[in-house]
Amino acid sequence: MKIGILGGGQLGRMLIQSALKYDDEFYTLDPASDAPCHNISYFTQGNFNDYETVLNFGKDKDVVTIEIEHVNADALAELEKQGIKVVPNASIIRTIQQKILQKEFYKAHDIPSPEFQVIWNSDDRIIMSLPFVQKMNTGGYDGKGVQVIKNEDDYQHLWKEASVIEHLVDIDKELSVIVARNENGETNTFPVTEMVADPKLNLLDFNVCPVLLTEDVQRQIYLITEKFLAAVNSPGLFAIELFLDKEGKVWVNETAPRLHNSGHQSQEGNTNSQFEQMYRVVKNLPLADTDAITYSGMLNLVGAEGYAGKVIYEGMEEVLRLPETYIHLYGKTETKPGRKMGHINVLADSREELMEKLVMVKGMVRVIADS
């Protein structure tokens, strides 16, 4: 089958890597000529935000999917009209692309998400009490397009454009749950993952899976995933990012309509990974079992501050000596501060052992450049 992917980054690369155990042909579209997918797929250099480019890319494929949500949804809708299968469908991509539509979606389907107000322009009166979060309607990614307005002084920083203004949740834990639904309506939910900030080192977050949760919290998450999967009306794999507040209530922060960083430890930690599941969704195959085999965790390998150029992974040989420790690099030759270059997955028999290993590994490696 000819499978087209909008985006040729690491998510696409790991999807293709996983799916090499089947017999499909993968095509990718990305503006960067050296995108991580360029040499493992039939690669087209081009802009996935451009209507004509996406239409041309998709028209001879059996199915078109995404590994990034900031794509031209109009072109995807047109492809659907022309009979090309699009996973997830253009409508849900468009809903999730726009924070305003996304919030309205949660509201319409009774999915708990922080109280919000929409502002369209600079004249709108703000009724949300301080502090609150402002999320730009479009263009947000990896924390961009999001800011916290803490006090009246901060009002001057308010973006005067279409955005969502949202009640600031008093967060106890940040959680994520990856759900999948195929065209036949089968669904599957991965074990819940926690994104843990390391309190001592104040460095990057780790993913930890599974998480010990009270029965009540588990029930809340179960209801959220059930409502989401019933409402979504599209095949797809979705990462639902959640806040657990200090009073024990679960809120949906936002949803990604694609493979997600919070699911990377599933590569070795679960009976099947998010990448295998995504493949099955795209092909409308029976969904995979996704039980946690043991405790698993992930840390991102991010370009260190002050280094740009040809990447060097300092300390990697020592990491390779550790049992049940798995390095995943993304085939990017150039690093720059903050760039996601890879990740490391770790397995352990307990959460305590896992956290110790994650902190240790984090201290062993640095992503620098040779110049």
Added chain:
Amino acid sequence: MKIGILGGGQLGRMLIQSALKYDDEFYTLDPASDAPCHNISYFTQGNFNDYETVLNFGKDKDVVTIEIEHVNADALAELEKQGIKVVPNASIIRTIQQKILQKEFYKAHDIPSPEFQVIWNSDDRIIMSLPFVQKMNTGGYDGKGVQVIKNEDDYQHLWKEASVIEHLVDIDKELSVIVARNENGETNTFPVTEMVADPKLNLLDFNVCPVLLTEDVQRQIYLITEKFLAAVNSPGLFAIELFLDKEGKVWVNETAPRLHNSGHQSQEGNTNSQFEQMYRVVKNLPLADTDAITYSGMLNLVGAEGYAGKVIYEGMEEVLRLPETYIHLYGKTETKPGRKMGHINVLADSREELMEKLVMVKGMVRVIADS
């Protein structure tokens, strides 16, 4: 790093698939334009048995390795002279390519292998008692070039060319052990795998790992791997195929200087697979941990008799519904009787459960053609 592989078949494909989590460039050489590696590596169509072709292919690589042993070893030796790293080295490839040299290697290093006699031409007198096995010196592969001479009538079928004539072992079990050694001299041994014939169905063999063995048998295998790894004097990953005879003695049948069918279940059954280990050997990295996670087994997907043409995998959707069951196809579009098209790995909590699952899965699938 530029890694060249002689051969572009499924073993190379799964090696590259596994190594996509690192940042190397893979180059493959294979006579078939649609070889399994052709679209996931920088592919050269050519004959890996041809001196000039191999020399040209290898000269600009950082390291050259193999996924099939029937390659031009003279060219590899010349590449070594020119300073290109060859893994495993040309000398051990040449030794293993020729059954006579292979048997002399075992004898020289006190590695138990069935008693043998070399015959060079039709005049040589045979002193080996009947029944015996004849193995052609070169060109044997997947059971070709091997025959059993049972009685005096069979003498007429004897191949009149350079070959080894070997005592026929009264086999209790066929075992395999995959060992690895890197350039730094680090070594690793995978858990022992049994190749089990299914007595009821008389179909293909399964791999089952790990195997319950007496302490004495374990000790014999340990000594064989230790002697082999000390003698081999080359980095490499090797599959040592063993016979356990009915008196409890272990014999080396033969060795492959490469990735091997008997190690496929390590993809999901072990903390790291033979493919990850091979990658580490090729790059002289610390060797990986290879413990068995649970019971694992494999069955080959082989083209059914009577079918040739565009492949159809009958029953595969039902297999996808089974938990802890992993399909691996090789990207071959055309099937023919007996062609290895893929394999299925299965995990289970006990050997009994594993055998049941393997027999069940075997009964569910058929590799046929659409014409």
